[in-house]
Amino acid sequence: MAVHPVERKRCLSCNRWGGARRPGAVPGTIEYDEDADKGPCVEGPWHGSLRGPRNACGQWVPWMMLEGDGG
């Protein structure tokens, strides 16, 4: 698994991202599979397009699964 910092505000940490991930062991991080790092934007500006850890947009909102993790 790879680790991604939420502070980068990329699609991978956005609440509108539909790919596979889980909150990381370290607060403020997300764990994901580098070989499956693409997922669809859901109801954002890129709705239906596959996005990944290097993509972002101005409508980023934090993944709600991260609330309360201290990050």
Ligand code: SF4
């Ligand atoms: S394109 Fe924007 S709204 Fe869609 S998942 Fe990425 S950051 Fe979120």
